[in-house]
Amino acid sequence: MKHSRIAGTGSYLPERILTNAELERTIDTTDEWIFSRTGIRERHIVAENEHTSDMAFEAAKKAIESASVDLQTIDLIVVATTTPDRIFPSTACLLQQKLGIVNCPAFDLQAVCSGFVYALATADNFIKAGAAKCVLVVGADAMSRITDWTDRSNCILWGDGAGAVILQATDEQGILSTHLHANGNYADMLTVPQGVSKQEGSKTILMEGNAVFKMAVNTLDAIVDDTLIANGLEKADIDWLVPHQANIRILQSTAKKLGMSMDRVVTTVDKHGNTSAASIPLALDVAVRDGRIKRGEIILMEAFGGGFTWGSVLMKY
C-alpha cells in the first residue's frame, strides 16, 4: 500500500453566529466595508464552555462515520491547531480521550492557517513510510479566543470551527503530492507575540493586513505553479480548488491564476470567516456532502498563514 486516500470527511461549527450587522454595533465598521474587502458576512463563535478539542471531537465523529472505519483501527491522530485547549497535554491527546481510544500516537501540529495542509502532508508521509494505516487528521481553531474584538482592521476576519478527515492506506492513488514551505523572517508580520516562554507583548493577533495580503497572493501563485509542474499537469486538469478561506479576493486571485471560474472554487469564507487550520477541511466537507466533489476528481488544496508558512496538497478524491 503505497498511497493514502481520504476515506471520509466531517466538520463542526459552533452554534453561535456573529454577523457583520452585530459587529456594526460594537466597532466602527459596516457590513458593506467588511463584505467588499473580505467576502465575509458572518462567522461562528465558540461558546464560553466550549473548547478546541470539543469542536475537533464533533468533526472527528462525523469523519469516522462517513469513512465507515472502526474507531480501534485509527493508528495516528494529528490535530492542526494554534488555539489548543491547554499548554499540555496536546489537543490530540484530549481528542483521543474523548473518542475513547488509547495507545495510538497523537500529537498537535502548529502552522497557523497552513496547519491542515501541513498535517495532511505529515499523515501522508506516515502512511507512505508504513508507520500508519488509518490516520485521523483534524484542523480545529478557536480564533475568537486570540482576537482583539476592538481592533476593527483585524477582528472582522476570524471565526471558529473544526474539520476532519480519515486518511487511509490504499493501493489506489489518492494524495498525489504535497508541498510545504516556511519563512520565519516574516514572523512579526502576522503574530500573537506572547506565548509561554516569552511573557511579553500582545496576547491577541497582530497583523499587517495589506502586506500579508500581497505576500499571500504572490506566494500562492508560485505554489500553484510548483504543484502543477511536479505532477506534469495542466491548469485545466484541476477539477476543484479547495483553498484556505482567508479573504475572497485572495481566492479570486488564485482562481484567476488557474484560469478557473469561481464555481469550481469551494468558497465558505462568506459564512465561516477565516477559521485558520479548520478552513480547508471545513470547505472540503461542505463540498463533499453537498455532492459537488465526487470520487476520482482532482482537488488542489492550498494555504498561506503565519510564520510565514504555506503549502499545497494535490489529490485524487
Ligand code: ACO
Ligand atoms: N471597517 C471600516 N473601515 C476599516 C475597517 C473596518 N473593519 N478596517 C480598516 N478600515 C479602514 C482603515 O482604517 C483604513 O482607513 P484609512 O484609509 O482612513 O486609514 C481603510 O479602511 C483601509 O484599510 P486597509 O488596511 O488598507 O484595508 P485593506 O483593503 O487592506 O483590507 C484587510 C484590510 C481586510 C485586513 C486585508 O488587508 C486582508 O484581508 N489582508 C489579508 C490578511 C489575512 O487574510 N490574514 C489572515 C492570515 S493569513 C492568511 O490566511 C492569508
